[in-house]
Amino acid sequence: xxxxxxxxxxxxxxxxxxxxxxxxxxxxxxxxxxxxxxxxxxxxxxxxxxxxxxxxxxxxxxxxxxxxxxxxxxxxxxxxxxxxxxxxxxxxxxxxxxxxxxxxxxxxxxxxxxxxxxxxxxxxxxxxxxxxxxxxxxxxxxxxxxxxxxxxxxxxxxxxxxxxxxxxxxxxxxxxxxxxxxxxxxxxxxxxxxxxxxxxxxxxxxxxxxxxxxxxxxxxxxxxxxxxxxxxxxx
Amino acid sequence: xxxxxxxxxxxxxxxxxxxxxxxxxxxxxxxxxxxxxxxxxxxxxxxxxxxxxxxxxxxxxxxxxxxxxxxxxxxxxxxxxxxxxxxxxxxxxxxxxxxxxxxxxxxxxxxxxxxxxxxxxxxxxxxxxxxxxxxxxxxxxxxxxxxxxxxxxxxxxxxxxxxxxxxxxxxxxxxxxxxxxxxxxxxxxxxxxxxxxxxxxxxxxxxxxxxxxxxxxxxxxxxxxxxxxxxxxxxxxxxxxxxxxxxxxxxxxxxxxxxxxxxxxxxxxxxxxxxxxxxxxxxxxxxxxxxxxxxxxxxxxxxxxxxxxxxxxxxxxxxxxxxxxx
Numbered sequence: 001x002x003x004x005x006x007x008x009x010x011x012x013x014x015x016x017x018x019x020x021x022x023x024x025x026x027x028x029x030x031x032x033x034x035x036x037x038x039x040x041x042x043x044x045x046x047x048x049x050x051x052x053x054x055x056x057x058x059x060x061x062x063x064x065x066x067x068x069x070x071x072x073x074x075x076x077x078x079x080x081x082x083x084x085x086x087x088x089x090x091x092x093x094x095x096x097x098x099x100x101x102x103x104x105x106x107x108x109x110x111x112x113x114x115x116x117x118x119x120x121x122x123x124x125x126x127x128x129x130x131x132x133x134x135x136x137x138x139x140x141x142x143x144x145x146x147x148x149x150x151x152x153x154x155x156x157x158x159x160x161x162x163x164x165x166x167x168x169x170x171x172x173x174x175x176x177x178x179x180x181x182x183x184x185x186x187x188x189x190x191x192x193x194x195x196x197x198x199x200x201x202x203x204x205x206x207x208x209x210x211x212x213x214x215x216x217x218x219x220x221x222x223x224x225x226x227x228x229x230x231x232x233x234x235x
Numbered sequence: 236x237x238x239x240x241x242x243x244x245x246x247x248x249x250x251x252x253x254x255x256x257x258x259x260x261x262x263x264x265x266x267x268x269x270x271x272x273x274x275x276x277x278x279x280x281x282x283x284x285x286x287x288x289x290x291x292x293x294x295x296x297x298x299x300x301x302x303x304x305x306x307x308x309x310x311x312x313x314x315x316x317x318x319x320x321x322x323x324x325x326x327x328x329x330x331x332x333x334x335x336x337x338x339x340x341x342x343x344x345x346x347x348x349x350x351x352x353x354x355x356x357x358x359x360x361x362x363x364x365x366x367x368x369x370x371x372x373x374x375x376x377x378x379x380x381x382x383x384x385x386x387x388x389x390x391x392x393x394x395x396x397x398x399x400x401x402x403x404x405x406x407x408x409x410x411x412x413x414x415x416x417x418x419x420x421x422x423x424x425x426x427x428x429x430x431x432x433x434x435x436x437x438x439x440x441x442x443x444x445x446x447x448x449x450x451x452x453x454x455x456x457x458x459x460x461x462x463x464x465x466x467x468x469x470x471x472x473x474x475x476x477x478x479x480x481x482x483x484x485x486x487x488x489x490x491x492x493x494x495x496x497x498x499x500x501x502x503x504x505x506x507x508x509x510x511x512x513x514x515x516x517x518x519x520x521x522x523x524x525x526x527x528x529x530x531x532x533x534x535x536x537x538x539x540x541x542x543x544x545x546x547x548x549x550x551x552x553x554x555x556x557x558x559x560x561x
Binding site for chain 1: 349
């Protein structure tokens with residue numbers, strides 16, 4: 001798994017993909033920072049982080065679209081699947097590599113709260129809590145992206161699939177607001193990907209949301225392993 | 236559980252009634268064979284005969300629909316990770332990452348093949364030296380010529396000294412000098428290890444291999460040995476004999492010989508003689524002695540007995556012709 005993780009991280013930074021993702025993410029989140037914090041002279045960075053969730057939703061396919069689809073298309077999966085690595089190790093290695101690049105982007109984005117800390121008095125624990133939630137929801141997006149990448153050989157289709165899944169989850173949130181059947185709405189609310197981020201945004205650490213995001217990521221990584229195995233058997 | 240198997244009696248590869256279908260069409264259909272330790276075996280067949288599928292199933296890249304594949308005694312379906320540790324595989328197109336240098340790629344391949352971390356540097360240097368990649372070791376894979384890409388694929392397969400080396404068209408795209416070098420490397424590798432090669436270049440197979448498996452439409456239609464001259468001997472030995480006496484006399488004699496599988500009259504090349512083509516199973520012993528005795532007992536003389544060798548090209552054309560079954 002570590003070998004795959006290392007190779008994929010190297011690939012992100014040997015090609016332009018890693019740089020393009022980080023630059024796009026920092027640029028777009030920078031716009032939200034300027035509009036949300038600098039212009040109104042507001043030190044609440046977590047609202048900006050909430051907007052960054054949507055920025056990452058738009059940019060995450062850059063990280064995940066080629067991870068499994070390209071391997072299959074170029075038949076380089078023959079190297080991985082005929083080595084003694086398990087399917088779980090291969091998928092986990094790729095998932096963690098995307099997570100590493102996301103972590104690099106998150107770390108670089110600390111420059112925005114750092115500016116607030118230099119010129120104002122924001123709550124640092126509040127920001128760190130917000131970042132924890134942001135990282136967890138980001139991991140969930142990456143897991144969805146890698147699942148979409150396991151379903152197809154076409155990178156564009158994988159990117160489109162990721163947007164499709166994430167928009168479906170976003171739509172689910174809007175549906176929940178309109179569903180009036182109490183018990184059903186409660187169940188849907190429990191499954192809501194985006195609403196789970198709200199506690200982090202308002203400064204409380206939510207253990208149930210943390211567990212939810214971890215389970216969500218694990219579930220989609222497992223789906224990716226199953227999808228790869230099914231495709232292998234069906235080929 | 237111990238999966239390492241150093242027992243020489245355990246075959247390196249065992250296929251038992253293996254079936255693999257693409258949709259409803261069988262790509263390989265009930266294929267069974269064993270390959271012993273240290274054998275260099277060629278896999279032949281026309282395009283679409285199922286050679287690559289056999290290799291993909293053998294390496295665990297594709298699962299079987301029916302049957303069993305054992306690698307060094309380890310069942311591929313039950314313990315794939317352990318079985319794959321014995322294998323080095325070069326697919327039809329080398330699985331290279333264009334953004335990696337030769338050294339980075341080989342280091343990565345060594346890690347996923349679980350070469351001990353401390354020995355990776357030495358192993359990579361050794362293989363670069365053996366395969367002739369020294370001068371391009373810091374070059375990106377995307378900038379390599381086709382020949383060097385193929386060599387890098389071969390190097391990747393040989394990393395970690397696997398027990399079984401499986402090569403799909405290993406010399407495709409190489410220049411004549413490189414072909415000679417890679418063939419020599421494969422032969423050296425085959426001294427201690429098992430090698431399975433698929434190639435369309437029949438002289439290459441006859442030069443490197445000691446045994447050939449022939450596939451036709453997913454079925455195994457031939458399994459025979461190649462002698463020193465590269466000619467094929469399957470189950471039967473073939474002789475051309477010249478006997479004094481007429482056709483009828485000889486026919487009576489040959490009917491009395493024990494162990495002959497078939498015989499047919501070829502004609503008369505010299506006056507008062509008859510030329511015959513006779514075949515017998517290689518595992519039958521004493522057939523030639525019996526033939527000689529029967530001729531002598533009938534009062535006739537054996538003037539000539541000449542083995543008929545089948546070239547690998549002839550054998551390939553015969554075995555893969557439409558309508559041939561094992």
